[in-house]
Amino acid sequence: MKALALECLDDMKAEETIAIDLAGKTSLADTMIISSGRSQRHVGSIADKIIQEMKNRGFGNARVEGLPACDWVLIDAGDVLVHIFRPEVRGFYNLEKMWGADRPVGIAAG
Template identity: 50%
Template sequence: MKESTFTDFVVEKFEDMKARDIIVIDVSDKSSVTDTLVICSGNSKRHVSSIANNLIVETKQAGHPPLSVEGKDAGEWVLVDLGSVVAHVMQDETRDFYQLEKLWQ
């Protein structure tokens, strides 16, 4: 799957789970770790975990399983490393505190 298509796939899976405030940030010129960050918000710990879990299941079924997943049990900030795309699913308070958008833009 091409990178832009894969990014769209990730965004679509977030939208399927009613994630809010989805932002795509191209960091290819700023990071050697990944090319794209996709950040979204969930309403609660359960919602954040559900969004991330759905993404994990769907990417595995698409033949592109995550390289790693962090924070799934806590449910405040789940990071799903998909290689060229790193997905961040966060509760509003956590997202406001870390302000990843300001850090990377």
């Protein structure tokens, strides 16, 4: 699922994508992927692509939050969490710092 999400983010020209390894650190997920879209429409399109590809490849239905507004869309695919932000919203919440500051295993993706 991680590879699929990263592939879709790359295909959709998402920006500043990072993957943070959460394995053994939380029961939420094994990986958190954080990325940005340029606008609400771009964020929504990226999320739609990931959701559709997950269904097409038999990963089932993920839980999705934030699609109507598309400022911040969260796709919870079980072992992978994908956050897609507009840049201003991403800067405000700064999840990278919250989840990655003391975790040097955070890696730049792509």
